[in-house]
Amino acid sequence: EAGVVQSPRYKIIEKKQPVAFWCNPISGHNTLYWYLQNLGQGPELLIRYENEEAVDDSQLPKDRFSAERLKGVDSTLKIQPAELGDSAVYLCASSPGHWKEETQYFGPGTRLLVL
Amino acid sequence: GENVEQHPSTLSVQEGDSAVIKCTYSDSASNYFPWYKQELGKGPQLIIDIRSNVGEKKDQRIAVTLNKTAKHFSLHITETQPEDSAVYFCAASIGNNDMRFGAGTRLTVKP
Numbered sequence: 001e002a003g004v005v006q007s008p009r010y011k012i013i014e015k016k017q018p019v020a021f022w023c024n025p026i027s028g029h030n031t032l033y034w035y036l037q038n039l040g041q042g043p044e045l046l047i048r049y050e051n052e053e054a055v056d057d058s059q060l061p062k063d064r065f066s067a068e069r070l071k072g073v074d075s076t077l078k079i080q081p082a083e084l085g086d087s088a089v090y091l092c093a094s095s096p097g098h099w100k101e102e103t104q105y106f107g108p109g110t111r112l113l114v115l
Numbered sequence: 116g117e118n119v120e121q122h123p124s125t126l127s128v129q130e131g132d133s134a135v136i137k138c139t140y141s142d143s144a145s146n147y148f149p150w151y152k153q154e155l156g157k158g159p160q161l162i163i164d165i166r167s168n169v170g171e172k173k174d175q176r177i178a179v180t181l182n183k184t185a186k187h188f189s190l191h192i193t194e195t196q197p198e199d200s201a202v203y204f205c206a207a208s209i210g211n212n213d214m215r216f217g218a219g220t221r222l223t224v225k226p
């Protein structure tokens with residue numbers, strides 16, 4: 001069974017440029033998460049989707065970050081415009097979405113460097 | 116808000132020795148506690164988890180213990196090997212499907 005797929009794996013951009021990350025969750029998983037991981041820190045939740053509905057986006061900086069999961073499968077996270085402090089690893093995770101407190105399965109992440 | 120504290124931040128052991136990583140959490144409603152291993156350039160991978168209805172769980176060289184009264188849980192790795200070297204994260208469930216992660220422990224196993 002394929003795991004969570006993310007692309008690109010690495011991205012280098014100049015500040016003020018836009019950037020987008022893509023995630024394909026494990027087949028059949030209804031819940032999808034985007035996390036931010038700063039160097040030397042644990043993942044921090046940005047947004048959680050149940051199917052196509054964003055049910056927890058309280059930690060998403062909405063002035064520059066946006067996300068979508070139009071058909072309840074793939075998801076895209078966008079930053080526009082990027083700032084130097086956005087340099088980090090952006091992780092996508094998924095879980096089945098059928099019961100409470102499920103195991104989350106992570107993708108390899110996208111490493112973003114903003115110059 | 117809810118918090119997960121993890122200690123130590125770095126841990127160095129000799130191959131064959133045991134390693135113990137400890138976490139405390141603040142939300143008394145937390146019921147699920149996974150441990151993840153993250154190798155360089157990769158995403159976190161689940162290695163073991165425990166739910167609040169049990170106090171201990173073991174999988175070969177890895178074990179996790181949970182003390183719900185004291186709100187702490189620990190990861191134990193016995194007979195460590197160089198390939199155990201990685202960053203380990205504990206986490207605690209928050210609400211229905213959210214998770215709060217510790218800051219991580221960088222484990223180095225010296226051959």
